[in-house]
Amino acid sequence: MATAYSEDLRKRTLALINSGKTISEVSRLLNLSRPTIYRWKLQLETTGSTTPRSKNPPPYPSKIKDWQKFKEFVDQNGDRTTEEMARLWGGCSRHAISRGLKKLGYTRKKKR
Known part of the structure; x- marks a missing residue:
């Protein structure tokens, strides 16, 4: 690069x-x-400056605001797909749900 x-x-x-x-x-x-x-x-x-621009984009604001409520929602609906969870949560995409799950530390790996 x-x-x-x-x-x-x-x-x-x-x-x-x-x-x-x-x-x-x-x-x-x-x-x-x-x-x-x-x-x-x-x-x-x-x-007024010649400094190189930052290569990193600004952080994307999360559509999920109430993280405690979202954690409870995930615990209740953890067996659903991210698309189904997005539909149920409302106002966000499956990508936002996926980022939220990652932030909470949930993985897609199955536990035995």
């Missing part, structure tokens, strides 16, 4: 452009693509 360019390189690149060099010259000098330099320039203009 590719890593982000350092903030130092980004600042030096934009400093060269501000000193009067063209983007094509800086591109050839530092061996960077022109679209990358344009993207850094736009990022500096819009956010």
Whole structure:
């Protein structure tokens, strides 16, 4: 997986452009693509920063709010599929139910 360019390189690149060099010259000098330099320039203009963006998406808010009630629901309906549980719980998908089960520590493995 590719890593982000350092903030130092980004600042030096934009400093060269501000000193009067063209983007094509800086591109050839530092061996960077022109679209990358344009993207850094736009990022500096819009956010005021040249720091690389985070690769992790923001956390997804859970549709399950009352975890004690959900635990009781799971204990009563543990033999059902996640799709059936989602239908019974209402207002969420089977994926949300699956994430909730994982958060509570329930697995799909059968206990003997």
